[in-house]
Amino acid sequence: MGVYVHIPFCAQKCYYCDFYSVVVSREDFTSLVGSYLVSLRQEALYYRDRWKDGHLESLFIGGGTPTVLPPEELAGLISWFLEELPFGAEPEVTVEANPQSLTAAGAKVLAEAGVNRISLGVQAFQNHLLEAIGRVHRAEQVKASVAALRQAGISNVNLDLMFGLPGQSQREWTETLESAIALEPSHLSCYGLILEEGTPLEKWVSAGLVEVPDDDLQAEMYETACRILKGAGYEHYEISNFALPARRSRHNLLYWRNQPFIGLGSGATGYIQNCRYRNIPDLWRYIQCWRAGSPAYEDAEHVSPEQEMDETMMVGMRLLEGVDEASFRHRYGVSFWDVYQAAIADLLDRGLVKYTEGRLRVTARGLFLENQVSQAFLR
Ligand code: SF4
Structure with missing residues (x-):
C-alpha cells in the first residue's frame, strides 16, 4: 500500500488546471495551513487505527504545490508520517515541487526529513509557453532547482513535461526534451495538454482566442518524446512515463497495478478494502469534519x-x-x-x-x- 497526501495550496492557478487547489491570501495562510496539517494527522491516525496490518511502501505528497508550505512545516509533517505510520524499510518518499518554490535550504530540510524523490513541475523550457499556461516559474529556475536537489543528496528526480501547449511548435517540444535530458533526471513524465472543461484555457480555446496544436501534431510530439527519451537511455514503461533503470515510480506503479492506497487531504481519493472514496474538495469543510472527528468523504463506493x-x-x-x-x-x-x-x-x-x-x-x-x-x- 501507499499513502497519497494532498496539499491543496498553490501560488497561483495555472490556466489549464482542474485539480483541487486554492490560492490563499498571505493573511489567512498561516492559520489555515496550521489547521489543515492538524486534520491531515487526524485522518492518518484514523486509517492507521483501522488497518493495523497495512504495510506501506510509498508516501507521495502531491497537490497543489506542497513546496508553497514553509519547508520546516512540510518536513515536520513528512517526518511525522514516517514515524507514526507503518512504513517498511526504505519507503519511496516523493514530494511534488514547483521550481519557483524550491530553495536550496528547503531541499536540504526535506532530504533530512526522509524525502528521497522529487517530482518537479517543469512543463516547458520556453518562458512564453510557461506564461501561456499560467505557470508561476520561469525556465531558468529549473536548472537551479535540480542543482539544489543534487546538493541536498536527492538524486531521484522526476521532471514533468507537457506537449500540445498553446502555440507550441515541434521544434520547441524537441528543445524542451533535450533541455530536460541535459539535467540528467532519473525519470520523466510527458503529458499531452488536456483542455479540462471550465478551465480558463478551455474557454479561450473554445472562443477561438487561443490555438493549441491539432491532434496530428500532438501525436507527432508524443512520438518524438518516445524516440528521443528512448535514445537517451530511458525506459518507456508507462504510456506517459519514462525512467532510468530501477527508477520507475514505485508509488505510481501501485495505481497502475490497481493496488490499495490511502488518500489523505481535501480532494484526495483513496482505495482501501474494496472501498474507493473521495474526500470533499473544500478544505474548510474538510477541516470542519475532522474537528468533529469524522472522515470528510464526498463519496465512497464499494468496488465489486x-x-x-x-x-x-x-x-x-x-x-x-x-x-x-x-x-x-x-x-x-x-x-x-x-x-x-x-x-x-x-x-x-x-x-x-x-x-x-x-x-x-x-x-x-x-x-x-x-x-x-x-x-x-x-x-
Ligand atoms: S501548480 Fe499544479 S496544482 Fe497548482 S494550479 Fe498549477 S497545475 Fe494546478
Whole structure:
C-alpha cells in the first residue's frame, strides 16, 4: 500500500488546471495551513487505527504545490508520517515541487526529513509557453532547482513535461526534451495538454482566442518524446512515463497495478478494502469534519470483484509490460481470456494489443489509442 497526501495550496492557478487547489491570501495562510496539517494527522491516525496490518511502501505528497508550505512545516509533517505510520524499510518518499518554490535550504530540510524523490513541475523550457499556461516559474529556475536537489543528496528526480501547449511548435517540444535530458533526471513524465472543461484555457480555446496544436501534431510530439527519451537511455514503461533503470515510480506503479492506497487531504481519493472514496474538495469543510472527528468523504463506493477486475485491466494496459495472465488468475481465480474473450479478440484483430510471454500489452499502435484499449475492458 501507499499513502497519497494532498496539499491543496498553490501560488497561483495555472490556466489549464482542474485539480483541487486554492490560492490563499498571505493573511489567512498561516492559520489555515496550521489547521489543515492538524486534520491531515487526524485522518492518518484514523486509517492507521483501522488497518493495523497495512504495510506501506510509498508516501507521495502531491497537490497543489506542497513546496508553497514553509519547508520546516512540510518536513515536520513528512517526518511525522514516517514515524507514526507503518512504513517498511526504505519507503519511496516523493514530494511534488514547483521550481519557483524550491530553495536550496528547503531541499536540504526535506532530504533530512526522509524525502528521497522529487517530482518537479517543469512543463516547458520556453518562458512564453510557461506564461501561456499560467505557470508561476520561469525556465531558468529549473536548472537551479535540480542543482539544489543534487546538493541536498536527492538524486531521484522526476521532471514533468507537457506537449500540445498553446502555440507550441515541434521544434520547441524537441528543445524542451533535450533541455530536460541535459539535467540528467532519473525519470520523466510527458503529458499531452488536456483542455479540462471550465478551465480558463478551455474557454479561450473554445472562443477561438487561443490555438493549441491539432491532434496530428500532438501525436507527432508524443512520438518524438518516445524516440528521443528512448535514445537517451530511458525506459518507456508507462504510456506517459519514462525512467532510468530501477527508477520507475514505485508509488505510481501501485495505481497502475490497481493496488490499495490511502488518500489523505481535501480532494484526495483513496482505495482501501474494496472501498474507493473521495474526500470533499473544500478544505474548510474538510477541516470542519475532522474537528468533529469524522472522515470528510464526498463519496465512497464499494468496488465489486467484477469492477476491480475491469479496473485492473484498464489501468494495467497503461503499462508497457501489460497485464500478466498468471498474476491476474492468481488474484481473481479466473483468466482474463475467459472474462474478456470478445474484447481481447477485437483488440488483437485491430492490432492494438498483443499477447507475448504470458502478458497482454499494448502495441506501438495501441499506445496512441490507449483510451480505446482501456475502454474495451469496461463491462
Ligand atoms: S501548480 Fe499544479 S496544482 Fe497548482 S494550479 Fe498549477 S497545475 Fe494546478
